[in-house]
C-alpha cells in the first residue's frame with residue numbers, strides 16, 4: 001500500500017501537492033513519463049474541473065490527470081496501473097449525472113481523460129458507418145455526419161461537451177431513442193484497452209455477427225468498470241428530407257398516451273420524437289431561460305412535443321403531422337397545438353424541452369429521478385406517483401419531463417414554494433426510495449438512461465436479482481481481476 005501520510009517530495013516545483021501523496025512520487029513520475037509533462041495535470045486549480053460534475057453533487061480527489069494522445073499510451077498507462085494496483089477513472093466530457101466519472105475522495109486514483117483522442121478515423125457512406133475516437137464531442141460527430149448528408153441520431157442536452165466514449169460507456173439515451181435506439185444500438189464495433197494493457201480491436205462494421213458472447217455489448221454501459229473505450233464504429237442514417245415539429249397541450253397523461261398511439265400508427269418509423277412535460281416544467285423554463293416563450297396560447301396541464309421525420313420530402317412530413325394533429329383534435333385528445341412554421345421555430349420548441357433540466361436548477365431545490373416503465377403504464381404510474389410524492393412531502397410539485405415514447409421520464413420533484421431548500425433536500429433518500437419502490441412495482445427501471453455511477457449503487461442492489469448481481473461481479477473480475485477500473489462504481 002502507498003504511504004498516504006507522506007507529503008510529496010517535490011514541493012519546490014509545486015508539481016505535486018500534498019493531496020497527491022496518496023500515490024508515491026516515483027510512481028506518479030512513471031505515469032507522467034508515459035504522456036509527457038505537458039499532458040499530465042497534477043492536483044491543483046487546473047485539475048479541479050475534472051473533479052466536480054456539472055451539478056456539484058459529486059466531488060473527488062485525484063493523484064494525477066493523464067491526457068494520453070494515442071492508444072499505445074493508454075495501453076502503457078493501463079499496464080503500469082495494473083502492475084501497481086493504481087485505480088483508474090476514465091473520463092470523457094464530464095457531463096454524467098450519477099458521478100460515474102468522478103473519483104473517490106482518497107486522492108489515490110488517476111483520472112484518464114480521453115479528450116485528446118478525438119480523431120475521425122474514417123467515414124464510410126456506403127456502409128453508413130463512422131469510426132471515431134472516444135474523445136470526439138458528440139456535436140462534432142453530428143456535424144461531420146451532416147457534412148456527408150447523413151444523420152448521427154444520438155441527441156441529448158449535453159451534446160456540446162459530452163464525448164462519444166462517455167456516451168458509449170454510459171449507454172446514453174436522449175431524444176432520438178424512439179426511432180434510432182440508444183448508444184448501444186448505434187454501436188457496431190469497439191476498440192477497448194483492457195486493464196492488462198491489451199488492446200481488444202473489434203472495430204468491425206457488421207450489422208450481423210453471431211460469433212460467441214457479445215463482448216462489445218458488455219462493455220457498452222459498463223461505465224468504465226471493465227476497460228477503456230478508445231474508439232468505436234457507429235451507425236449513420238440517411239438525413240431526413242423533411243422534419244416537422246409540433247407542440248401540443250393535453251389534459252392528462254392518458255390523452256398523451258392516446259396521442260402517442262395515434263402518432264405511432266400513422267407515422268410508423270417517421271415518428272422520431274415524442275416528449276411529455278408538465279406545465280410546471282415548462283413554466284420554470286419560461287421563467288428562468290432568457291428568450292424562452294410559451295409555445296401555446298392556452299394553458300394545459302401536460303405538454304407534448306412531437307417530431308416527424310420523412311425520408312421522402314418535407315411535404316410528406318407536413319402531411320403526416322397535419323393528419324396526426326387533425327385526427328387528435330377530432331378525437332378530443334388535444335387542447336391546443338402549434339406547428340413550427342420554420343426551422344427556427346422547430347429549434348425553439350426543442351430548445352424549450354432541452355432547457356428544462358437546466359431551468360430547474362434556478363427554480364429552487366429539486367429531487368430528480370430517471371425512471372422508465374412500459375409506455376402503456378405511464379398514466380397509471382404518474383397517478384400513483386403523485387400520491388407517493390405527496391405522502392413524503394405534502395405540497396411538493398411534480399415537474400417531470402422526458403421521453404414518453406420510450407416510457408422514460410425524468411420524474412423530478414420541486415420543493416414546495418414556501419419550504420427551505422435544505423429541509424426539502426433532506427428528504428432526498430426517502431423520496432427516492434418511495435419513487436423507486438413504485439417503479440419496481442411496475443417492473444420498471446430506476447435508471448433508464450443515466451446509468452448507476454456512485455449515485456444508484458444501492459438502488460441497483462435493491463432492484464437486481466441476486467443471481468444477476470453475482471453474474472455482474474464475476475464479469476467484472478474476468479475483465480478486471482485487480483479491481484483497478486473505476487472502483488466504487490456500479491457494483
Ligand code: ZN
Pocket residue numbers: 173174175402403410449
Ligand atoms: Zn433524458
